Amino acid sequence: GENVEQHPSTLSVQEGDSAVIKCTYSDSASNYFPWYKQELGKRPQLIIDIRSNVGEKKDQRIAVTLNKTAKHFSLHITETQPEDSAVYFCAASKGGSYIPTFGRGTSLIVHP
Amino acid sequence: DSGVTQTPKHLITATGQRVTLRCSPRSGDLSVYWYQQSLDQGLQFLIQYYNGEERAKGNILERFSAQQFPDLHSELNLSSLELGDSALYFCASSPGGVEEKLFFGSGTQLSVL
Numbered sequence: 421g422e423n424v425e426q427h428p429s430t431l432s433v434q435e436g437d438s439a440v441i442k443c444t445y446s447d448s449a450s451n452y453f454p455w456y457k458q459e460l461g462k463r464p465q466l467i468i469d470i471r472s473n474v475g476e477k478k479d480q481r482i483a484v485t486l487n488k489t490a491k492h493f494s495l496h497i498t499e500t501q502p503e504d505s506a507v508y509f510c511a512a513s514k515g516g517s518y519i520p521t522f523g524r525g526t527s528l529i530v531h532p
Numbered sequence: 533d534s535g536v537t538q539t540p541k542h543l544i545t546a547t548g549q550r551v552t553l554r555c556s557p558r559s560g561d562l563s564v565y566w567y568q569q570s571l572d573q574g575l576q577f578l579i580q581y582y583n584g585e586e587r588a589k590g591n592i593l594e595r596f597s598a599q600q601f602p603d604l605h606s607e608l609n610l611s612s613l614e615l616g617d618s619a620l621y622f623c624a625s626s627p628g629g630v631e632e633k634l635f636f637g638s639g640t641q642l643s644v645l
Contacts, residue, residue, distance in 0.1 A: 452632050463534065463622065463636040464575065509575060515631050519565075519588050520632060524574040 422447040424512050426523025434531050438498045441526045443510035446491065450512040452511065453486060453493045459506045467508075468495070500530045535559065538623050538637035546645055550611040553640045557604055557625030563587070564606040565626070565634060566598055570619040581606055582628055613644045 423446040433439050444454075454469035470477045470484045471491065476482050481500075486493040493512075497504055507527050511520035535558035545551055557564050566578040577590035581600035592598075595613075600606040610617060620641050624634040 454606075454633065456634075456636075463638050465534070466633055469633065505557070519590070519636065520575060521582060522575045522577075 422450060422514070422521040424466060424510060424523045426510050426526055428526060429524065430527045430529070431469045432529045432531065433500055435500060436527055437530075439500050439528055439530075441508055441528070442492065443494070443512075443523050444490075444492050445510070445512040445521075446470055447512070447514060447515040448488075448491060450491075452513045452520075453484070454511050455484060455495050456509045456522075457506045458509065458510070458525075464509060479501045497510070497528075500528075502530050502532050504528060505530045534637065536623060536625050536635050536637035538621075538640055540640060541638065542608040542641045542643075544643045544645065545613060547613055547615060549613050549644075550609065551613065551642065553608040553610070553621055553622030553623075553642075555606045555608070555625075555637055557606070557623075558569045558635055560627065561625035561635070562628035563602065564600055564604070565624045566592075566606070566608050567622040567624065568619050569622060569639075573619075575622070578608070610642070615644050618642055618644045 426443045451472035456464040458464040483496045497518045507525045510523040513520040534588045537556040562583045565580045568576045579590040580588040598608045609640045620639045622639045
């Protein structure tokens with residue numbers, strides 16, 4: 421089955437800095453890559469996603485890049501703010517199977 | 533608000549007991565997923581239902597079972613509870629088909645004492 425590795429497990433940055441979270445997947449048939457943000461005590465919420473026919477997608481301060489050859493995708497957050505502090509999960513899934521496989525999560529801490 | 537409703541929000545029970553967690557998906561969503569999240573752990577997939585039928589199973593213990601009813605709400609039954617079953621249980625829904633975006637409920641925090 422699919423295996424998703426996520427790094428780092430913890431990321432600490434100063435407000436205003438950029439943050440990058442990286443994920444690798446094992447199944448080359450995976451074609452959908454969502455990212456979820458989970459604030460402390462809250463539910464995971466989809467913040468951005470990308471499909472395999474796209475190399476990059478941006479939404480304001482967040483962007484996701486995908487390298488299909490390397491089976492690697494990343495979340496980029498620019499100009500980080502304290503409210504960006506949360507656990508971020510990447511996931512991968514493929515057509516015909518609707519179960520996303522999640523990474524283990526990255527705890528992002530943004531210091532004011 | 534994701535539109536997914538989970539009840540109860542908190543549940544405290546004793547070892548050996550049985551509990552039922554309930555989930556109402558977003559209006560129109562056919563697919564329901566159950567996930568377990570233990571302290572400092574990721575999201576462990578338990579089981580998925582699509583339009584009343586079991587579609588996929590993950591790391592779900594035999595002591596756990598689930599079902600999806602004709603009105604599409606779902607219940608997760610946990611029996612012979614052990615201390616290690618204490619966790620946050622999330623339900624998520626999606627439209628099904630090729631739409632894989634998950635909308636999570638606020639979770640049920642289960643504490644087994």
